[in-house]
Amino acid sequence: MAVREILCYPDPRLKTVCDPVDELNEDCDVLVQDLLDTMIAAGHSVGVAAPQIGVPLRVAVVDVSSSKLGRENNHGQLVMINPEILEQSGEKTMREGCMSVPDYTGNVARAEEILVQFLDRHGECRAIRASGFEAVAIQHELDHLDGLLFLDRVSSLKTDLFRRKKR
Amino acid sequence: MSHFAITIIGRDRPGIVAQVTKILFDLGCNIADSSCTILGGQFAMILIVSHPEFDSLESFGNAFEPLEQDGLSVFTRILRPGGEEPPQLQGQLCLISVYGSDKPGIVYPVVKELGDRQINITDLNTKLVGPPERPVYVMMIEAVLPPAILLEELAEAMNELKKSLQVDITVRDITPVEL
Numbered sequence: 001m002a003v004r005e006i007l008c009y010p011d012p013r014l015k016t017v018c019d020p021v022d023e024l025n026e027d028c029d030v031l032v033q034d035l036l037d038t039m040i041a042a043g044h045s046v047g048v049a050a051p052q053i054g055v056p057l058r059v060a061v062v063d064v065s066s067s068k069l070g071r072e073n074n075h076g077q078l079v080m081i082n083p084e085i086l087e088q089s090g091e092k093t094m095r096e097g098c099m100s101v102p103d104y105t106g107n108v109a110r111a112e113e114i115l116v117q118f119l120d121r122h123g124e125c126r127a128i129r130a131s132g133f134e135a136v137a138i139q140h141e142l143d144h145l146d147g148l149l150f151l152d153r154v155s156s157l158k159t160d161l162f163r164r165k166k167r
Numbered sequence: 168m169s170h171f172a173i174t175i176i177g178r179d180r181p182g183i184v185a186q187v188t189k190i191l192f193d194l195g196c197n198i199a200d201s202s203c204t205i206l207g208g209q210f211a212m213i214l215i216v217s218h219p220e221f222d223s224l225e226s227f228g229n230a231f232e233p234l235e236q237d238g239l240s241v242f243t244r245i246l247r248p249g250g251e252e253p254p255q256l257q258g259q260l261c262l263i264s265v266y267g268s269d270k271p272g273i274v275y276p277v278v279k280e281l282g283d284r285q286i287n288i289t290d291l292n293t294k295l296v297g298p299p300e301r302p303v304y305v306m307m308i309e310a311v312l313p314p315a316i317l318l319e320e321l322a323e324a325m326n327e328l329k330k331s332l333q334v335d336i337t338v339r340d341i342t343p344v345e346l
Contacts, residue, residue, distance in 0.1 A: 045345065045346075046344075046345075046346060047346055067344075069344065094343075094344055095341055095342075095343040095344065096343060096344055096346055097343040097344065097345045097346070098345070098346055099345065099346075105343035133344070136344070136346075137344075137346055140346040141346070150346070
């Protein structure tokens with residue numbers, strides 16, 4: 001149980017494709033607890049992925065239940081081990097920021113609704129359908145597991161509106 | 168280290184950015200912050216640059232002359248110490264969309280309401296869109312509300328303007344989500 005330091009880009013560990021967890025052993029449980037402690041200690045944070053604390057494994061935690069945008073529509077605290085997005089639909093653009101990329105925000109278009117499958121902390125296979133802010137937060141955290149930052153996903157500059165193709 | 172603001176504007180064509188940045192690169196300048204875009208048929212560049220040794224405009228010599236010869240206008244000024252530091256603006260970030268049939272006098276009444284309330288504009292774009300016979304004016308403003316001002320209060324003020332200006336205005340929160 002420990003609050004870990006959040007790594008910031010250009011730390012190369014943030015650009016690494018993480019390995020799946022083979023076995024839900026004690027080490028894995030410690031990692032999960034560290035992620036939760038770190039997320040909670042960060043106050044405003046709604047998710048942390050293992051590579052953000054320097055562990056190259058496919059584990060992330062998400063909890064949007066106490067944020068203004070996610071309060072009404074969420075699955076509570078999610079511990080996601082080896083998560084995979086099975087289905088996605090719709091599009092939602094939010095201006096995202098990331099603890100690992102301080103002082104920069106950008107508009108990112110992501111799926112509005114996702115079906116995501118993962119192992120929970122106890123090794124149970126779960127599949128949930130998330131939408132809205134929770135879906136955005138999950139996609140953001142899962143990107144970390146593939147070494148992707150929101151900077152790789154920025155969809156539009158502020159003036160994008162004016163760049164529509166001429167008919 | 169001294170910082171300089173450089174603005175460059177001229178008829179748009181491919182290669183302007185490369186031409187400008189090659190000069191800065193050869194001089195040994197760092198581009199700290201920049202924004203470049205097309206406005207009308209012009210390409211406009213605004214840059215904050217620094218140089219470890221330059222301490223006055225004279226340091227640039229005639230480096231920008233080739234740009235002037237190619238039809239670009241270059242303006243350079245030196246920043247006072249600290250002028251390169253972005254302000255730490257605390258408060259709700261909002262986006263104000265203003266649009267309606269084009270007519271004179273849309274921008275000022277809107278931004279006056281903001282200025283009167285000490286609302287800090289961080290970005291503003293205007294564009295004339297639509298067919299020439301029925302042009303539509305679009306203005307997008309990004310602004311930071313001082314802590315004492317609520318979004319609802321601004322929305323209320325904009326509602327009044329909607330009627331008097333006969334334009335559509337929406338105000339919404341765009342505070343970034345930290346993930």
